Amino acid sequence: MLSAEAIEKIEYELTKYPKDQRQAAVMSALRIVQTERGWLSQESISDVAAYLGIPDIAALEVATFYNMYDTEPVGKYKITVCTNISCMLRDSDSIVHHLQEKLGIGFNQVSEDGQFCLKEGECMGACGGAPLMSVNNATMYEYLTPEKVDKILKELK
Amino acid sequence: MLKIEIDGKPVEVDHGTTIIDAADKLGVAIPRFCYHKKLSVAANCRMCLVEVEKFGKPLPACATPVAEGMKIFTRSKAAVQAQQSVMEFLLINHPLDCPICDQGGECDLQDVAVGYGASGSRYTEEKRVVFNKNIGPLISTDMTRCIQCTRCVRFLKEVGGMQELGMVGRGEHAEITAYVDQSVNSELSGNIIDLCPVGALTNKPFRYSARSWELVRRPSIAPHDSMGSHIEVHVKDDKVMRVLPREKESINECWLSDRDRYSYEGLNSPDRLKVPMIKHHGEWQETDWKTALEYAAGQIKDITTEHGSDALGALVSPNSTMEEGYLIKELVHGLGCGNVDYRLRQTDFRLDGKRVGTPWMGCNIDEIEKLDRILLIGSNIRNEHPLLAQRFRKAVDNGAELSIISPLDNNPLMDIAHKIIVTPNDIVNVLAQILKAMSKLQKLSLCLPPQLSELLEQIHVRPNTEAMAESLVGLGETVNLIAPKVGIFLGNMALSAPRFTEMYSLAEAIGGVSGAKGGILPAAANSTGMHLLGVMPASTGMHARAMLEVPRKAYLLLNIEPELDCQHAALARSAMEKADCVVALTAYKSKALDHATVLLPIAPFTETSGTFMSMEGRIQSFKAVVKPLGECRPAWKVLRVLANTLGLQGFDFESSEEVKLKIFDGEKPSDFARSRLNNNMKELVEIETKIKSPGLQRVGEVPQYEADPIVRRSEPLRKTKYNIKRLVRLHPDEMRAYDLVEGDMVLVTQDKGSTVLPVRPDAHVAPGCVRVAAAHEDTLGLGDLMGDISIEKITQEQADVFKSKQMEAQN
Ligand code: SF4
Ligand code: FES
Numbered sequence: 001m002l003s004a005e006a007i008e009k010i011e012y013e014l015t016k017y018p019k020d021q022r023q024a025a026v027m028s029a030l031r032i033v034q035t036e037r038g039w040l041s042q043e044s045i046s047d048v049a050a051y052l053g054i055p056d057i058a059a060l061e062v063a064t065f066y067n068m069y070d071t072e073p074v075g076k077y078k079i080t081v082c083t084n085i086s087c088m089l090r091d092s093d094s095i096v097h098h099l100q101e102k103l104g105i106g107f108n109q110v111s112e113d114g115q116f117c118l119k120e121g122e123c124m125g126a127c128g129g130a131p132l133m134s135v136n137n138a139t140m141y142e143y144l145t146p147e148k149v150d151k152i153l154k155e156l157k
Numbered sequence: 158m159l160k161i162e163i164d165g166k167p168v169e170v171d172h173g174t175t176i177i178d179a180a181d182k183l184g185v186a187i188p189r190f191c192y193h194k195k196l197s198v199a200a201n202c203r204m205c206l207v208e209v210e211k212f213g214k215p216l217p218a219c220a221t222p223v224a225e226g227m228k229i230f231t232r233s234k235a236a237v238q239a240q241q242s243v244m245e246f247l248l249i250n251h252p253l254d255c256p257i258c259d260q261g262g263e264c265d266l267q268d269v270a271v272g273y274g275a276s277g278s279r280y281t282e283e284k285r286v287v288f289n290k291n292i293g294p295l296i297s298t299d300m301t302r303c304i305q306c307t308r309c310v311r312f313l314k315e316v317g318g319m320q321e322l323g324m325v326g327r328g329e330h331a332e333i334t335a336y337v338d339q340s341v342n343s344e345l346s347g348n349i350i351d352l353c354p355v356g357a358l359t360n361k362p363f364r365y366s367a368r369s370w371e372l373v374r375r376p377s378i379a380p381h382d383s384m385g386s387h388i389e390v391h392v393k394d395d396k397v398m399r400v401l402p403r404e405k406e407s408i409n410e411c412w413l414s415d416r417d418r419y420s421y422e423g424l425n426s427p428d429r430l431k432v433p434m435i436k437h438h439g440e441w442q443e444t445d446w447k448t449a450l451e452y453a454a455g456q457i458k459d460i461t462t463e464h465g466s467d468a469l470g471a472l473v474s475p476n477s478t479m480e481e482g483y484l485i486k487e488l489v490h491g492l493g494c495g496n497v498d499y500r501l502r503q504t505d506f507r508l509d510g511k512r513v514g515t516p517w518m519g520c521n522i523d524e525i526e527k528l529d530r531i532l533l534i535g536s537n538i539r540n541e542h543p544l545l546a547q548r549f550r551k552a553v554d555n556g557a558e559l560s561i562i563s564p565l566d567n568n569p570l571m572d573i574a575h576k577i578i579v580t581p582n583d584i585v586n587v588l589a590q591i592l593k594a595m596s597k598l599q600k601l602s603l604c605l606p607p608q609l610s611e612l613l614e615q616i617h618v619r620p621n622t623e624a625m626a627e628s629l630v631g632l633g634e635t636v637n638l639i640a641p642k643v644g645i646f647l648g649n650m651a652l653s654a655p656r657f658t659e660m661y662s663l664a665e666a667i668g669g670v671s672g673a674k675g676g677i678l679p680a681a682a683n684s685t686g687m688h689l690l691g692v693m694p695a696s697t698g699m700h701a702r703a704m705l706e707v708p709r710k711a712y713l714l715l716n717i718e719p720e721l722d723c724q725h726a727a728l729a730r731s732a733m734e735k736a737d738c739v740v741a742l743t744a745y746k747s748k749a750l751d752h753a754t755v756l757l758p759i760a761p762f763t764e765t766s767g768t769f770m771s772m773e774g775r776i777q778s779f780k781a782v783v784k785p786l787g788e789c790r791p792a793w794k795v796l797r798v799l800a801n802t803l804g805l806q807g808f809d810f811e812s813s814e815e816v817k818l819k820i821f822d823g824e825k826p827s828d829f830a831r832s833r834l835n836n837n838m839k840e841l842v843e844i845e846t847k848i849k850s851p852g853l854q855r856v857g858e859v860p861q862y863e864a865d866p867i868v869r870r871s872e873p874l875r876k877t878k879y880n881i882k883r884l885v886r887l888h889p890d891e892m893r894a895y896d897l898v899e900g901d902m903v904l905v906t907q908d909k910g911s912t913v914l915p916v917r918p919d920a921h922v923a924p925g926c927v928r929v930a931a932a933h934e935d936t937l938g939l940g941d942l943m944g945d946i947s948i949e950k951i952t953q954e955q956a957d958v959f960k961s962k963q964m965e966a967q968n
Binding site: 042055056057058060061064065 | 319320321322323324325326327334335336337
């Protein structure tokens with residue numbers, strides 16, 4: 001069951017599309033539910049599908065296509081580091097390395113305390129600030145150095 | 158029209174044509190995987206790349222509309238190079254397992270690889286592996302072979318009406334799957350096997366049983382519903398190995414329903430009767446044809462001499478051929494008896510003699526998708542005519558407004574504009590309301606016969622009916638008043654309802670007022686043919702129901718299992734029990750034939766020649782595709798010899814074709830049919846609109862995989878989710894009224910007979926109705942498919958006692 005807040009937000013998204021095109025809101029709906037529940041379980045995906053009146057599989061297709069949807073549990077904070085060319089040239093490798101060491105996890109793993117999860121990301125279109133990472137798909141941190149990463153992690157905790 | 162040129166050949170095509178369509182029209186072969194003429198364009202396989210003059214890069218032929226003066230090259234160096242590269246990419250992850258793949262020999266990928274593939278692979282890295290999915294008993298999957306063309310996904314969504322498969326993941330991780338290990342439940346699912354261009358989706362029951370090149374392909378006609386779909390039966394060593402659709406655009410297009418595709422498994426069932434049998438002192442004994450026929454004829458003779466010729470009753474399956482129907486009718490008439498009928502699942506015979514001709518669907522199958530208003534009365538269309546439902550779906554997709562009046566609110570997998578879910582009795586009233594509303598809307602009340610006008614005066618039109626009527630006359634829309642495109646159809650539930658006469662008459666009148674096409678959607682492959690031939694009681698004879706109500710001394714059964722194929726199971730059973738002699742022409746041994754006296758093994762449709770007449774009046778003959786099993790004989794031969802043995806004249810047919818010639822009496826079959834198909838009524842029948850029955854009404858549908866003896870025995874179909882345990886289903890309000898919760902046991906009683914079943918709430922059943930499916934062992938004690946029924950809550954202990962008593966009674 002979707003929460004009242006989620007429904008309210010989805011309803012708002014639905015106003016952007018023609019009435020008989022509820023499927024159009026699937027991406028926003030998934031995003032809303034993921035933000036609320038942390039990740040998209042099968043149940044969450046079915047809930048979204050049921051609410052929009054589309055087949056479950058149609059929602060699953062979308063949820064598995066975009067990598068900003070998480071179909072596995074991620075920690076409280078999902079850190080996505082870009083490793084594409086621009087960031088790589090600005091030594092994102094050392095950032096990745098630092099993060100992995102600091103958190104004791106590799107890519108796609110969740111730290112023991114359930115706080116952090118590390119993901120390898122693709123270009124976020126902000127190469128000017130390379131190397132960079134995003135937290136929970138929402139906040140972006142640019143010009144990273146190991147020290148800056150430490151500071152961010154401390155703030156997050 | 159646009160003038161273009163493909164490989165130097167000029168051609169003129171319509172605006173909006175794609176390159177691939179233009180090439181197909183011209184007969185130029187362009188390789189393809191994802192494109193299919195009946196599905197939307199996905200353009201994701203890229204196999205169809207062609208070179209187009211003045212374009213710098215190759216274009217996908219399936220997704221590129223032609224433009225004036227376009228010069229297209231499908232075999233130029235650039236085109237072939239592009240095609241070869243795509244082929245190489247496609248083969249990167251495709252396993253090289255053709256020797257153990259069922260698709261081998263009929264595989265698009267294999268064929269195209271021969272033309273465009275390299276002789277060896279440059280790819281040395283690991284290939285990806287995709288786990289197989291279990292999507293049900295009909296289709297097996299080898300998902301590593303999938304090339305992600307998404308034909309299967311698009312078919313289920315666009316033609317099947319429900320997206321049951323999807324492509325999850327992306328790029329190299331993309332795979333086709335159903336939602337979390339669900340099965341694919343579409344009743345048209347088998348078509349994705351034909352569509353799959355590789356061996357990812359193959360026929361599960363057929364798997365590993367033959368290679369495609371060992372099979373002989375023989376044309377035939379589907380023997381279950383009354384669409385008359387064209388099929389191709391694949392045979393090996395005189396055994397039917399599988400059934401595929403044969404393309405016929407105006408009937409089944411290139412599709413086939415699962416029932417028509419998988420029912421063949423029932424042909425190879427161990428239940429098949431292979432030798433004639435006679436019952437001696439309660440024991441079945443095998444015998445030879447001569448003895449069996451002489452014994453049967455002797456019994457019939459004795460009984461008719463002693464008790465008069467109408468002591469005999471003949472019940473004929475509407476799935477039998479026209480030839481068989483004609484012969485059994487002639488045989489019975491020859492004995493001076495008028496008791497012969499094919500309408501086994503009908504209770505209301507008041508229309509007999511009141512029609513001008515043979516009732517039919519009133520239009521052609523391919524006209525359905527062009528309708529813009531449709532009214533379906535008492536039909537669970539997906540259950541009754543799965544493939545016809547697809548035509549209605551197309552109409553709705555094209556913008557038609559669909560109205561449904563039914564006791565069941567089943568999801569037809571298409572948008573419904575208006576629906577009214579009421580008890581079968583109330584359907585009559587609803588139809589009267591519609592008629593009233595419509596005649597008012599069209600100011601045509603003067604045209605109605607006074608009888609009807611009077612009747613309508615007492616009718617009160619409700620708002621939802623008014624809305625439906627408005628939709629049917631096309632209010633507020635620009636509709637063609639000269640040639641309105643309205644279709645009104647009565648389905649199986651209407652046909653077996655006790656108020657069928659009222660429904661039919663009112664539907665006729667509504668059709669008259671709105672200028673609609675339409676008629677009935679008869680249930681079985683040859684229902685229309687049987688009616689046309691008059692396999693019905695002569696003026697003094699008894700109809701199917703009466704023959705059971707007033708039991709006959711002797712019965713002649715053609716191709717039926719009485720308690721499963723007749724409207725009133727309990728009545729059928731007791732009539733057979735009481736009879737002195739039951740001669741059954743049957744392809745199967747069956748518990749339902751335990752009370753028979755003689756069993757004569759007849760050949761099912763694959764082993765005999767014959768003719769079916771479809772719902773649209775199409776007369777289609779077919780030939781035997783395999784030799785009869787064991788001692789089985791075509792029923793037309795058996796009937797001929799039986800008639801000869803009985804000393805009847807005029808049965809000297811040498812072949813089924815001769816019987817057919819005789820039936821049509823020198824006329825062209827299509828002319829013969831055209832002059833006789835007519836839904837109009839000669840006179841109005843007394844009808845009543847206010848029928849209130851105090852109790853509950855049964856809605857006893859025949860599940861699609863229980864419809865006739867052949868399909869009943871198809872193991873794979875039995876394993877589908879349609880073959881659920883028998884339940885009593887009630888509207889939640891009724892559940893409360895009877896103080897029931899899910900899982901409670903209820904005693905269901907109908908006409909003295911009763912049975913015990915668990916109950917389940919089902920909001921799709923009209924209040925006042927009890928949904929208990931028919932044609933099943935568990936419901937044999939019950940009566941009419943549609944009729945009064947009562948239920949009573951009992952405890953589990955009482956249920957157990959009831960069941961053990963029932964068991965005792967059976968043994
Ligand atoms: S399973 Fe077959 S039809 Fe479906 S996408 Fe794969 S290759 Fe195409
Ligand atoms: S057939 Fe054109 S892209 Fe697949």
